[in-house]
Amino acid sequence: MGEIREPLRELTECGLPMALEVMGERWSFMILRASFNGLHHFEEFLSELGIARNILSNRLGRLVEHGILGRQPMAEDRRKIEYRLTDKGMDLLPAMIALRQWGQKYGAEVVENPVLVDERDRLPIGPVSILSQEGRILGPEDLALVERANVGKRADGSQAEPVAPVSRGDTAIADGLRGAA
Template sequence: MEDSDVVRRIVTGCSLTAALEVVGERWSFLILRGAFNGLEHFEQFQSTLGIARNILANRLSRLVAHGLLERCPCTDDKRKVEYLLTEKGAALLPALVSLRQWGAKWAACGPTSSRLVDARDGLPVQEMSIFAADGRKLDMNELRWIVLDQDEEVAAERPMAGRVAAAG
């Protein structure tokens, strides 16, 4: 296979496209950040984020439709609903933290007013990184994408003990 064919298969077969379809815009990430920080009600999201009601309703509906949030009756007031993170939504926390850390380092116009810390000891969390299967921290020059053949693609979709899934 030619190099350009390999690159084309890597780019077109990458799951990043699917992920961005679900959460690839500003408000979705800010709503998820709010949910990670305990926001549950429409009014809480709206007042905290300053988002227009129609945009918030649309984004909440999309996040629910994609299974990242669950819409549940409020236990205190049955007239209200709560938006709770699902397991699928909670799995986005490392991506959210990584984007936040990148923003603090490269995009922020000054010091941030908050810091993510370990609840147990109050110490800041480490910078998000990519690690090898043996625990080594990897940089960009130590990574490469591979194209799976059809049998490997099927095998990669099946969870197996001790298997490290290919990123992408």
């Protein structure tokens, strides 16, 4: 089982290649989803996903290796092994859900059941979004690529300073009414 494959141009100065090293493989995201959906055992993944036995074994091994899944034999039945998402694995949720939503948007008649909802009001979640540091929702036109040295330098020459970025748990939205009409 050689590791000879070229490591996807790691030099390319961004985290994508590293992320794809693990998650770019067929089934990785499906296993992640299944895991998030509450599956924890080999045979569960096997029958739920319809993946080949040896591949599942291999993928689970790699996911564990990369710290995305934790693996431990269960106390009451030591034949059974429990795979569980680590924090590192949980951090893949935005990527997974973004992909999912994209597939849903363009994927003809996908009905989504069960539905992923906000625990608080049990309504479907909104779209996974790119945010500015202050939490504005950004679209493709709002993005730019600048040299590391020029970060914060505005067109008018003034220098923007970083603010305390938003983070999870923040009430994110709305200093004004939104969209709608």
